[in-house]
Amino acid sequence: MSTLELINLQKRYQNGYEAVPGLDLEVRDGEFLVLVGPSGCGKSTVLRMVAGLEDISGGDMLIDGVRVNDMGPQQRDIAMVFQSYALYPNMTVGENIGFAMKLRKTDKAVMATKVAEVAALLELDKVLDRKPGQLSGGQRQRVAMGRAIVREPKLFLMDEPLSNLDAKLRVQTRAEISRLQRRLNITTMYVTHDQVEAMTMGDRVAVLRRGYLMQCATPQELYHTPDNLFVGQFIGSPSMNVVRAEVVEGTGGLPALTVGSQTIQLDDAALAQLPGVRGMIGRSVAFGMRPEVLGDEGTSSIDVDVELVEMLGAELLVHATIDAPSVKQTDEGVEIGESNTSMIVASMDARIRVNAASRMSLTLDTSRIHLFDLVTGDAIGKAKVDVG
Amino acid sequence: MASTISTPVDATVGAKGGAQGGVQGGVLAGVNGPNKPPDLTPRGSKIAKNLSSKKGSIIVWLIAALWTVPTFGLLVSSFRPETQIKTSGWWFFFSDPSVTLDNYRGVLDNKVGGQPFTEFFLNSIKITVPGAVIPIFLAAFAAYAFSWMKFWGRDWIFVGVVALMVVPLQMTLIPLLRFFNSDFFPDKANGIPAIWLAHSIFAMPLAIFLLKNFIGSLPSEVIEAARVDGASHMVIFMRIVLPLSVPALASIGIFQFLWVWNDLLVAKVFGGGAKNQPMTFAMVDMVGSKGNEWQLLTAGAFVTMIVPLIVFLSLQRFFVRGLLAGSVKG
Amino acid sequence: MIEIFKTFVTVALGLGAFLAVMVGLYWLASQLPEPWRDRARVMVFVGPALVLLVGGLILPSLYTGRLSLFTGPNANKWYGFGNFRELFTDSDNLIVLRNTVWWVILVTLASTVIGITIARLADRMRGEPYAKALIFLPTAISMVGAGVIWNFVYATKGNDPDKQYGLLTWLWLKAEPILPGKQDPHYWLQDREFFGFHSSFLPGLNTLFMIVVIVWIQAGFATVVISAAMKGVPDDLVEAAKIDGATDRQSFFRIVLPYVKGTIITVATTTLIAVLKVFDIVQTMGKGGQFATSTLANDMYQRSFPLSQPGYGAALAVILFVAVVPIVYVNAKNQRNIREGR
Structure with a gap:
């Protein structure tokens, strides 16, 4: 039953490197907030600052409205699950789980019941007397969880707790952690580099890049209305196709997009989503299409050269080239590809037959496209959408 | 293959401790027979290896034999009667075997500086056990601070400590001796604490260096987890770091034990009279005063060797483990 | 034998006392007000070792360095190099x-x-x-x-x-x-x-x-x-x-x-x-x-x-x-x- 507020939180290292230039973020009571971003984006640094393991260079951190900047980790009443689990190798599972209580001089009987409860919850009751070295990866992960749960802390902090599990176990544990968090209703901050994990687990997801918060929103919002090119490309798999396009005046004075040698007319439905485009005529933009928007229903279409077709069972991935340069957002800024052609991916119904090395026309729903500024990467003319 | 063995530490942290674990595993596999990992080499390559290394193993055993002959000679001599020792080489023992314990009896009855030999044996123990234990624990505390506590100038002070390895102990003998004989030192009548202190001082730089390598390479997340759990530095040190550092403490402790037990110089300079002296002193005295009574020297030498040999043989698998941490690329 | 036993008991007691003193000092250090608390805790950990090193190696070495410039049985006559x-x-x-x-x-x-x-x-x-x-x-x-x-x-x-x-x-x-x-x-x-x-x-x-x-x-x-x-x-x-x-x-x-x-x-x-x-x-x-x-x-x-x-x-x-x-x-x-x- 707690909240966490970060106000202009900063982290500077002694060599002058600014890991976090200034971050504002709020985690609401009982919320599951996921911090996601590529490696080096500062997400772990933020988490470690919240834990009290890393000094805060500037700004404020409030837990339940109390400033905790100068408190050590032991005073903040938080629990943390580490990437490596960080189990105490010299203690048994039971001792691991009970260590924090023992340090707080909890009554032995109380401690024993609590450890037993948690062990039962996590199905660890049969291995309580084993040392961590004798456990499987999944069991170790659960011990780490148990060590955090048993404390009933104000905040749960998790640092990529699934990255050491194999794919199948990861999916399973993902669901387990979500369920556990809802059940215990403890405010949680979760760090991962895996956008699938972020999307599936978080009530809200905060996307970080080089210490800057790019967007913090629900998974749906992030997916459908990314604030900028970086979020658009980071969230979603396969990721959004982005090519350069020019906004021109099309039929009836309505804006249209020139992509390479083709023109895509924007209709009223599209303009309702992207009202800002009207003022952009004559300018270049980054034009984003999610793979599933291509080849689905739609009023417009785009011609491509198919290079490769991947059959995934339920869907078909069509890799094709288009005669417009690609655009992506890197740490240096927005980057336009040097080549005049680029690869795009369409995800289609598996029943459609597509031949490699053929030219085909992909339908395109223009009301589901994204436009970004070519210099700043910010979304252009985005209307607030209610996601159905 | 060796790297498949996991130490308790790297077993829980996976990749992080892996590199170091590999090295330790290697030592285990090498020195400690029973803990050998399953041999996963494909059979073909193993056969090839065996054929090509046949010559090699002959050379190794030859060197091993050469290395053992002198000690073996001493062992044999120590059981031969006085007259035989003085008139023929120990290798004639096998053509004319006669065994006696007189030499050992002679050593035990022998008096050096008015003291029986057994007194020196006790002195050796009194000097060695604390002389090995005290510096290791002091160094462990310091190594923890250099690894996991934050303080001003930490890295520079550590570099300074390591640099002190350079100081030859000879350089400090005279001033230290004057200090121990001054009024500042409370116990100048009894030289044994002075010996402990001197050994602790001389052991400190290397022990801190080696222990810092080990303690500093413990997975940081385990230490952090303990801090999040609410543990203070003292609790982390006592409950987590010390138990995890047993291999390193043991190996460095054994080395320090051997070094103190076998030391002559420090005891000779700081110990004062014969009553505080270890067995090495008694041996040198016997070499000097009874240079011709080789039957006593053989038995005496063997008595001085027994304890280190037992310590060494029973604990040799610990030996290199702690010493290697951090110094080996892997 | 009794002597050896006594030695071991003394060592064990000594070690226990040593650890107890360290814990006690650490506890005392923890009672200090904030700017001093951390420093005092660090001193409990590194202090004893540093005292030995400074008193046992650094100062004596400097003394020896000075001594090397003197001569005579008590080394009190200036001799330069x-x-x-x-x-x-x-x-x-x-x-x-x-x-x-x-x-x-x-x-x-x-x-x-x-x-x-x-x-x-x-x-x-x-x-x-x-x-x-x-x-x-x-x-x-x-x-x-x-x-x-x-x-x-x-x-x-x-x-x-x-x-x-x-x-x-x-x-x-x-x-x-x-x-x-x-x-x-x-x-x-x-x-x-x-x-x-x-x-x-x-x-x-x-x-x-x-x-x-x-x-x-x-x-x-x-x-x-x-x-x-x-x-x-x-x-x-x-x-x-x-x-x-x-x-x-x-x-x-x-x-x-x-x-x-x-x-x-x-x-x-x-x-x-x-x-x-x-x-x-x-x-x-x-x-x-x-x-x-x-x-x-x-x-x-x-x-x-x-x-x-x-x-x-x-x-x-x-x-x-x-x-x-x-x-x-x-x-x-x-x-x-x-x-x-x-």
């Missing part, structure tokens, strides 16, 4: 320096090479742990004990081959039919010439025989440490080299040796520093450095104590110190390279 001048000009003193240089070079080289050789040849051999334990055994033996042991190798007594109890002497005399020339009984540890060749640069035969003893003691350490490091070389690295066409020999010299280079340098440094301090062997086998066998460390003891020339002894200590500095510097750099190369 006189001690050092003597050290580098007097012919007897130059012999000490010469010996020390040979000790350092030969022992370090031989121990390391033997260590590498055995580590390589014994790797995965049957009975490997036992062979290595035998070679490691002398490490546990005191130099005084080693002196007695090797006496049964080097001792010479009269002319009669069958009365010899020194193994080497006996073999030497018995080998007369095989070797050219007449085999006279030889007093190995008194032969200050280099195989009958008199030179002021080469070490005496007696020094060489003492060096053998130290190599005998040190080689086991080198073997075990290098062997452990070699076992840390990932198998797939060596296998990759073999698939690329490297022979056993090539993969050893090009892959394994470079991989364990850091360990080898560490071993060599450790050995080297140990050798510079060699004292006991010269005391027992060289009878305190007679027959031109003295070394820096031995001479330092002889001058400071039996000969009552503490000023000169201090000068020798300073030279020892100066000799070790560059070696440790190289080693520290090596360590850092390894860490950064990770």
Whole structure:
């Protein structure tokens, strides 16, 4: 039953490197907030600052409205699950789980019941007397969880707790952690580099890049209305196709997009989503299409050269080239590809037959496209959408 | 293959401790027979290896034999009667075997500086056990601070400590001796604490260096987890770091034990009279005063060797483990 | 027996008391107000060690450095750099320096090479742990004990081959039919010439025989440490080299040796520093450095104590110190390279 507020939180290292230039973020009571971003984006640094393991260079951190900047980790009443689990190798599972209580001089009987409860919850009751070295990866992960749960802390902090599990176990544990968090209703901050994990687990997801918060929103919002090119490309798999396009005046004075040698007319439905485009005529933009928007229903279409077709069972991935340069957002800024052609991916119904090395026309729903500024990467003319 | 063995530490942290674990595993596999990992080499390559290394193993055993002959000679001599020792080489023992314990009896009855030999044996123990234990624990505390506590100038002070390895102990003998004989030192009548202190001082730089390598390479997340759990530095040190550092403490402790037990110089300079002296002193005295009574020297030498040999043989698998941490690329 | 028991009880109690005092001090430190609390806690951890180091090594070293500029039995007569001048000009003193240089070079080289050789040849051999334990055994033996042991190798007594109890002497005399020339009984540890060749640069035969003893003691350490490091070389690295066409020999010299280079340098440094301090062997086998066998460390003891020339002894200590500095510097750099190369 707690909240966490970060106000202009900063982290500077002694060599002058600014890991976090200034971050504002709020985690609401009982919320599951996921911090996601590529490696080096500062997400772990933020988490470690919240834990009290890393000094805060500037700004404020409030837990339940109390400033905790100068408190050590032991005073903040938080629990943390580490990437490596960080189990105490010299203690048994039971001792691991009970260590924090023992340090707080909890009554032995109380401690024993609590450890037993948690062990039962996590199905660890049969291995309580084993040392961590004798456990499987999944069991170790659960011990780490148990060590955090048993404390009933104000905040749960998790640092990529699934990255050491194999794919199948990861999916399973993902669901387990979500369920556990809802059940215990403890405010949680979760760090991962895996956008699938972020999307599936978080009530809200905060996307970080080089210490800057790019967007913090629900998974749906992030997916459908990314604030900028970086979020658009980071969230979603396969990721959004982005090519350069020019906004021109099309039929009836309505804006249209020139992509390479083709023109895509924007209709009223599209303009309702992207009202800002009207003022952009004559300018270049980054034009984003999610793979599933291509080849689905739609009023417009785009011609491509198919290079490769991947059959995934339920869907078909069509890799094709288009005669417009690609655009992506890197740490240096927005980057336009040097080549005049680029690869795009369409995800289609598996029943459609597509031949490699053929030219085909992909339908395109223009009301589901994204436009970004070519210099700043910010979304252009985005209307607030209610996601159905 | 060796790297498949996991130490308790790297077993829980996976990749992080892996590199170091590999090295330790290697030592285990090498020195400690029973803990050998399953041999996963494909059979073909193993056969090839065996054929090509046949010559090699002959050379190794030859060197091993050469290395053992002198000690073996001493062992044999120590059981031969006085007259035989003085008139023929120990290798004639096998053509004319006669065994006696007189030499050992002679050593035990022998008096050096008015003291029986057994007194020196006790002195050796009194000097060695604390002389090995005290510096290791002091160094462990310091190594923890250099690894996991934050303080001003930490890295520079550590570099300074390591640099002190350079100081030859000879350089400090005279001033230290004057200090121990001054009024500042409370116990100048009894030289044994002075010996402990001197050994602790001389052991400190290397022990801190080696222990810092080990303690500093413990997975940081385990230490952090303990801090999040609410543990203070003292609790982390006592409950987590010390138990995890047993291999390193043991190996460095054994080395320090051997070094103190076998030391002559420090005891000779700081110990004062014969009553505080270890067995090495008694041996040198016997070499000097009874240079011709080789039957006593053989038995005496063997008595001085027994304890280190037992310590060494029973604990040799610990030996290199702690010493290697951090110094080996892997 | 009761004495031993008492000793152990005392040690256990002492250790318990020591830990209790540390915990108590830490608790006291934790009661202090904030800016002092952390500093006091750090002091509890590093304080005792630093006190020992400053009081036991740094201050005495400075004192010794000062002492080296004085002369006389109480070292109270100013002498400037006189001690050092003597050290580098007097012919007897130059012999000490010469010996020390040979000790350092030969022992370090031989121990390391033997260590590498055995580590390589014994790797995965049957009975490997036992062979290595035998070679490691002398490490546990005191130099005084080693002196007695090797006496049964080097001792010479009269002319009669069958009365010899020194193994080497006996073999030497018995080998007369095989070797050219007449085999006279030889007093190995008194032969200050280099195989009958008199030179002021080469070490005496007696020094060489003492060096053998130290190599005998040190080689086991080198073997075990290098062997452990070699076992840390990932198998797939060596296998990759073999698939690329490297022979056993090539993969050893090009892959394994470079991989364990850091360990080898560490071993060599450790050995080297140990050798510079060699004292006991010269005391027992060289009878305190007679027959031109003295070394820096031995001479330092002889001058400071039996000969009552503490000023000169201090000068020798300073030279020892100066000799070790560059070696440790190289080693520290090596360590850092390894860490950064990770």
